[in-house]
Amino acid sequence: QTLKIGASLPITGGLSVSGEKHKRGYELCTKLINEAGGILGRQVELVVSDNRSDPATAINQYERFINVDKVDAVYGTFSSRLTFPVGSILSKYNMVHAVPSGGALRIYEQGYRNLFYFQVSAAEYTGKDVVAVIQDLIPAGQGPKTAAIVSADDFFANAIAAGLLGEKVKDPATDKEIADLAPGYLADAGIKVVMQEKWPEEGFNDWLNLANSIKRSGAEMIIGLTASAEEAVQLTRSLKTVGATPKLVYLSQGAQTEFIEGVGESPANGVMIHTTWHKDVPFESTLAGKPFSNADFVKAFEAEYGVEPDEDSAIPFAVCQGIEQAINGAGTTDNAKMGEWLHARTKDDPVRTVLGRFTWDERGLAKDKSHIMTQWQDGKLNFVYPTGEFEGVVPFSYPKAGF
Amino acid sequence: MNVTLQQSSANSVLEARRAHNEKLARRADQTRATWFPLALLVVLLALPLLQFVGNYNYVLHLVLFTASYVAMASGWNILGGFAGYVSLGHSVFFGVGGYFAGMLLARYGISTIITAPLAGLVAAVLGYMVGLITLKVRGPSFIISSIALLMIARILFDNWEFIGGANGLTLPTNDLPVQWAKLPYYYAMIVIAAFTVWATYRIKHSKFGLGLRAISKDEIKAESAGIDTRFYKVMAFALSAFFVGMTGAVWGEYLTYLRPNIFLLILVSANLVLMSILGGKGTIAGPVVGAILIVALNELFVATMGASEVNILGTGLVMAVGLIFFPLGLVGTLAKKGKLPRVLNWD
Amino acid sequence: MLEVKNLCKHYGGIKAVDGATFAVERGSITALIGPNGAGKTTAFNCISRTVTPTSGEVWLDGERIDQLRPHKITAKGLSRTFQISRNLSDMTVIENVIVQSRVEGIRGLLRPAMSAEERDKAMAILDFLGITRIAYEDGHNLSYGQKKLMDLAALLMSDPKIILLDEPAGGVNPTLMEEIIGHIRALNEKKGLTVLIVEHNMELIMRLSHRVVVMAQGRVICDGPPEMVRKDPQVLDAYLGGVLEEEAA
């Protein structure tokens, strides 16, 4: 009898680009597991369905997985906006909810059971690593003094911005304060915000004008919190067109191959992006009980799909690894037991994935992890931070020499 | 010259025309099958009994989901089907209803099932005011103005911090065990759907409904026939917003999550339009049949083809084929051809 | 009963109606004639407010109605037909007729669309006009003349006080027209129905009307009893083109 795992993903609609990549991550991992003999001796059957980027459909489909397909476990979906409602329903059914993407702090403050986030930390805390790069890698006094923050009006981007700017995170339903992030990472690092702008989630076209405003603000650092690689491309291309000359550019998206393809090598040079994963980082993990390094993953992925993987495929791959280890560890597909097992992970006995080691706190956020900061250099995405932790760190390039 | 006029009484043309007219007359007062929707309602009300013998949550979910679309498509039908104003922006009222009742629930703990009529009223007032502006134009311009309304609402909701902006708002879940958790919403939605269908029936067979139909054909003629076209149209808009708003209220609590891009989606509106048109715009059974059909088809696509572009291609294809072969919708076209099964003749 | 004062309707440079003044007495049958493009239809449109007049006043029963919306005017008892019939497609002939029956107040809106009495009344009218045969036909699928008759039927349905007929005889069979004229005259005599009629059929006008108003180029050029009008040289020249003399000969 096969072991069924369901995943509802945005294969069509606004989030389709990432959705498709997530599907690959899940599929590859399932295939490798099956080749190695499955989980608990059972072959794994992956049921993926398309929620068209629509939350109601996503909920509907998880209900279908649980009630009709009678799946043994589920994988999470892509994006905060879909994860939030799905979290509620999975919690109700007591399913282990391994989240590949859904970084807003509020999700983890709802009291949902068995939530496990397979990324570094809640999005609100991303700024910490960005500022760390500036403080650690740029000689004192030469760092940017002013910043322009432009962001998509998106759950995830808003959350990063809240951390950088030191806003309060509130639950609008009850007006309860969830976290006070004051004074914010930028203020901490002595960087003054000279411009701040948000663009709507859908239907925004006026990139040149936005880029022009950024240029006019004269900010030395440009922080672009885009919701997708597409927006990152648009923003970068526009900055090039208007001839902006910042010292440092940090984007929240843009580690994907589409980015370099869309903007070209020279404009991308020096653009810094935070990621959870990078192909050169020597993470060691296990798959089907055997060691499986990050390099193995990259090789397997290229063999399967003919292209290099990026973060959007690596994270779901890690989610799949986590569920596999949880079932094996608990020895059953009883989701309550799996949840207990996952919660019981410690620093020395973590879940091992191609994203590195994972242990979680009560809320479901990973403990003791930090982002990998990457930078585009001559058409290659190199990782520049944290230094000293792994091999292969490339020197940080600063300041950026125009677009 | 000799003029011969043969006024033969057995003129075949006369016969044919008389027969034709009699056929039309018969169709006009064909007895409708009121028992069928009533029986359907009884079955649906008893359906949750299944929970005693197993877990049929998904079945309940599907029925509830379908019922919500039945209510909304039927509501849409008042404006789009009777009055002939196709709106692609009705998800605005879905959102307004959802948020209004949702905020009451979040702040004061009053269940949306109680506040749904109030939410409907709020949606209706908004519909009335919007109608005053947009119902000045018909046809394509109106359709586009409805899309614009949706866009405006979307931007406003996305930026309104009080209701959580683009990030949305979570609502408390009820404390019932998983098996029974859906029931309150299930019954609420069935009742709303049944009420809406009944209301559209009453409207269609009233002077108001006749006036709306006249408006949909020729507004100038209607006006000169003594129909206050502006009032009729705006009322139709408000009424149709009312039912959609009520549905939104209950749907919000059922989802436990309110977010502009759950409610204020063009695809939600498009679904209403698709359902009404595929089933038969302007008929009573049409939106119901359409809703069931589309939900079923969606399920089929998900079950058989899973995740793929085939899904959206399929939806488009069904819509196109339906339009080409059933230009008046299933119910409408069959009725015109005199082939409508009795059980589907609700009007 | 109906008074039109100094009515103007200009389309850009075209003065469709240019200061027309005339009155229709209660209980009379008044004809409005004039050459093509004289502004007769436009005057009708202004009176029933289907178009907004550029200037001028329209009074009905001592009340000014040129600011009212068309349905209000209809509610006051003024009904009209259109020169080019406007029919409601996808609605049966009988529905086309019943649509015109009066609805009063919010309660009226909730009344059943077609009550038995209304249906009987409509059928009686259709019968009189000889079109019961097509009572359930789609209002769109009629011959030209049938559409005209349907319009007339709808008009009679609303029990108006005053009716404005725009070329009711155009395209209608002469034999049938005779009967219709008889009926209109009967309504006029028995119920005091006031009629304003536009027609090009002079013979009909002469027999039917009590008074004739002649328009040309947007103005009233002659106004009086039929006998007088038919002899007016201005009218003969602009409109009749000597037809009547020929007929008389």
Place this chain on the structure above:
Amino acid sequence: MADILQILILGLALGGVIALMGSGLSLVFGVMRIVNLAHPSLIIAGAYIAYWAFKVLGIDPIVMLPVSAAIMAAIGVLLYRLMFERETKSAKYSEMTVLLTFALAMMAEGVLGGLFTNTQRVTSPDYATDAFFIGDVFIPKGQLYAGVLSLAIIAALTLFLKYSRLGYAIRATTQNREAAELLGVNVNFISILAFAIGIGLAGAAGSLVSFVFSFFPAKHWEWVAMLMSVVVLGGMGSILGTVVAALLLSVVAAFVGTWIGATWSTMTFFLALFLILLIRPQGLFGEKPEMA
């Protein structure tokens, strides 16, 4: 001052591209009474043609323009025969086409998604991210080329429709199909031709848009509302109106975006639509609807 000038230029630059996309829509409505909701997704199809030609063969998208227009026109013929031909006699043709093209938009999205995946694409000829600098002020080259070319195409087409014999036949067929047929017009052929022109225009727009915006199959949802607003504002069917509305709104949106906030710049289009409905329902250049 330079600031204001710069914002103005950027608004006009964006407006030129939007005018291009919208005028195809307007043209198809004006001569055929078809509200082509699939226009944006067909633009995307045209953009894909340009994209692959650029990627595989290295052909400049501007050079590709006639080719992708021709390919799309051919597809238009096919679509017309399959989907629209039998509807032409329907009394509700215009309304029907709104729904049919809506279905077509979904199908196109599905097919494009299947063929090209949902990865976002953009062609990057050098001029796409370059600008002419005149002192402090710059004019983006990509938008400039796209705008000027599109205005030229639209002008040529408008003249063709206005003065050529085929143009007469197309307009006549739209206004009164039966009458045109009685006067010797082969209405079916004319309808196919007109439809092919409309879709071909989407193909042409696609080539130009391919280096201005990035695109993927689902992108058309974002475009359709904005383009439609522009068309209604200009007056349904008036190409001049569409162009003026596109330029005007884009400029206003640029100022709103700079001075008030980017979020509200998108709103400009929709608010303007509501405003125009309030004061001039037929749009800036639209004809007043006929009354009696």
Place this chain on the structure above:
Amino acid sequence: MTELLQVTNITAGYGDGPAILDGAHLTVEPGKVHCIIGPNGAGKSTLLKSICGMLTIRKGDVVFKGKRLNGMRPDQILREGICFVPQERALFPKMTVRDNLRMGGFILNDQKELDRRIDGILERFPILRERAEQHAGTMSGGQQQTLAMARTLIIKPAIVMLDEPSLGLAPKVIQEMFDIMKMMSAEGVTVLLVEQNALMGLKNSDWGVVLDLGRTLFEGPAADVLADPRIQELYLGGKKAA
């Protein structure tokens, strides 16, 4: 006597509706003016529509100059030489009067000749010349009718079929209309018209046809039709002949 157009026993109807015509026949002779009369809904317009290809003929034949027309499209039939002006005015409402006339000559290839003929028409109908740049849809009822008639004069077909040409025209203009028709037939154009204004119509015609309930009841010289008392009573308004 050689007939130009021969309609034999045709059956026709709209869509899949009942037969409106059943057993209608008609003979059209060259150079004459023919007038069809009959009550409303008799099928007169339907008959003309069947001849010109707007309706499919279910049974029977339409033969023009020895050629069968069944199944041909209206635009092809026009090119054969049969021109039809329907009852519901077939104008292009958003085109100017001049452009409407230009469309009337669509099948002419010589543009110069076309312009010349249009000028000729405008000369003949001052009301049209006055309104040459006005949109046809905004003209008065009678003006539109005049335009529709005038348009047929641009091409010189073998047969012109006019459905109630006098509709909505002022008496003075009606007279002109019939004069033009006579002139056309003198020029060799055969005229086939339908008239409700039957007295007027028959008086100006050579040949009369009575159509009722979809079949031809009588065909004969117009004077005979006028004289027949039963036809008088049934279709002409019951008045004694003038």
